[in-house]
Amino acid sequence: METKALVLSGGSIKGAFQAGAVKAVIEKGFFPKILYGISVGSLNSTFINHEAGKQDLPYEQLDWINIKDNLIKFWKENVKQPSDLVNKRGYLKLIIDVLFGKFNGLTDTAPLRKMVNRVISLETLRQSKLIHRVGAVNISNGNIVYADPNVEENFIDYIIASTAIPIVMPASLIGGQADKPFFDGGLRDVAPLKVAIQNGADSIVAILCQPPQLENEPFNYQNLPKLAERMTDIMVNEIVNNDIDLLNKVNRFLPVDGSRAVAGPYAGKRKIKLCVIRPSKNINVDITKFTEDDITKMIELGYQTAQEALENADI
Secondary structure (H helix, E strand, O other): OOOEEEEEOOOHHHHHHHHHHHHHHHHOOOOOOEEEEEOHHHHHHHHHHHHHHHHOOOHHHOOHHHHHHHHHHHHHHHOOOHHHOOEEOOHHHHHHHHHOOOOOOOEEOHHHHHHHHHHOOHHHHOOOOOEEEEEEEEOOOOOEEEEOOOOOOOHHHHHHHHOOOOOOOOOEEHHHOOOOEEEEHHHOOOOOHHHHHHOOOOEEEEEOOOOOOOOOOOOOOOOHHHHHHHHHHHHHHHHHHHHHHHHHHHHOOOOOOOOEOOOOOOOOOEOOEEEEEOOOOOOOOOOOOOOHHHHHHHHHHHHHHHHHHHOOOOO
16 A cells, blocks of 8 residues: 655745645545645644544544645635734834844744644644654754654644744744754755655655746845745755656656666665646745735635646656
8 A cells, every 4th residue: 555645845825825735635535644844834734634633533534525624724714814924023123133132033923823822732633643744944053853743742833933934933942942943944855755755655745835947027125024935935946846856867767667676776765656736837925915815816726736737647
């Protein structure tokens, strides 16, 4: 039996696109045993795992239709405007914090943490039979940690950390410890394909929020949140495109029947099924001004994009 993995990349508010794509993936009959999430993907993967935990059933008996319906409901009911996720800091306070070396982000993520604490229970997550990890980066040593809800008592802190865009958002202090400041996992790993494979995945669906090639488009580079988001998109594309190219290259040298190679540099490895779902062009939604209508449109775009990608996918 194949071990299926769902890999969810970062993308800020474009996580609504990701949720729509997840809906199509589940309707296709792809039910993941392994979940990996980075940045907003950590939020979506955690919600999926939490829904599985609420059912408290073996993997084979999970009601995946209920899970995907509740994921869409979560986005539509909880994320309608920027203030649902962050509060803007006042200019005077920002200036004072910068002058006294106490800068901690352009925004306060208290609304996001409040929402996560309201809808996610660590106890419920631990009832899930799925394998689940979220990635966040320790800004002190540069290392990425793939947090496991069954191991980490402060797993909620890792979710917040994984979604924390540097400069725009404050660091997440794991367990409240000042020596453990964590930020967006996308700084090191955008779509953890290699880690999912190491965990035993042999059929992967990766849902990315950025197109294969960023378009040349005008934007206000003097707007710090937009500049940070654009820089993240550029970094994301470089990292994830390289990972996908490497996986496809390795696959070309492996037996097409799925058996393990018996010789050569890839001896012992077998072909990994991979379906990548991503928009064909930039999703132009302003992170600082998005509306309920924007969320709905991104969900619909994700659903349609995934349906097209899955039509002839071998997963």
